[in-house]
């Protein structure tokens with residue numbers, strides 16, 4: 001069994017992916033070829049944003065947004081304590097301070113009340129200037145934007161949506177990558193919509209931000225590539241990757257997103273009575289980057305993982321270390337205790353999850369978990 005089966009997906013889409021790759025090679029339009037602009041247009045339409053600007057990867061996408069807002073030394077940026085390292089890393093890289101916020105035990109996402117407390121703690125201390133918040137759509141579930149938006153508005157914080165795992169999720173009619181001022185996503189192969197290498201995109205409705213992002217991704221270009229009006233980067237999505245994303249995006253919209261939701265429902269049906277299963281709040285939809293259960297404690301979690309491994313069932317621990325306990329952040333000032341995040345790191349276990357997972361495989365995984373828990 002595969003944790004995320006990219007091979008079956010390729011075999012299913014092979015004729016269209018192979019043709020897309022061959023087309024780019026025949027045209028030799030390897031950098032900024034027509035498939036890049038086409039993809040950007042389709043993605044902006046899909047998520048409901050005015051602009052989509054593709055770039056080299058999801059980490060760059062986050063950094064580019066912070067650069068657009070000139071966030072740097074002396075600024076506080078609020079980041080969940082339970083996420084992939086990159087969410088905080090980009091803040092530190094720009095010279096600003098990531099202020100770590102505890103998460104909600106049910107959704108794994110930033111706890112809005114804890115965000116409010118963290119902003120107040122920073123204001124009380126008076127050393128840093130609160131500038132932005134980066135809610136993460138962890139495991140495919142959009143963060144609680146309806147609660148975070150009024151808090152951000154109250155304190156004058158920009159919202160940068162980290163939708164690296166969130167593409168395809170939604171709250172009501174609003175799609176992931178449309179929340180906040182700017183949204184960032186990743187096309188890393190194992191994300192909900194992945195390419196065959198590194199890739200990412202930034203989304204916004206703001207004209208000025210979009211112009212800045214388009215320029216800074218290509219050496220700070222002005223009206224053309226050899227007029228350079230600012231110091232920029234080289235962060236672009238390869239034409240090959242854009243072409244590969246063409247048919248993959250179509251499959252994602254047409255059936256893959258429905259299929260992962262079906263697989264998640266099977267897991268929940270089989271597991272809800274025996275273990276803590278993920279909670280999707282009313283009106284929210286996940287794109288199921290991960291299906292993550294919670295065990296009683298670390299010992300049980302680690303034992304279950306070893307047991308499943310023996311049965312040929314791969315699982316992952318996302319994430320084993322809360323950000324505040326990562327070496328580079330250990331010396332940072334603590335603005336709040338992140339107890340839930342610490343607890344989750346000891347208890348979570350992500351199960352095999354992808355659109356091509358069969359009912360039989362879900363049953364097999366669930367049955368083995370049941371065998372272990374009853375032993």
Ligand SMILES: *Cc1c(COP(=O)(O)O)cnc(C)c1O
Pocket residue numbers: 057058059060083084086087136162164165186187188198199200
């Ligand atoms: C994967 C990921 C990123 C970084 O994306 P890359 O394309 O790997 O640079 C950022 N934030 C989160 C939450 C992620 O899961």
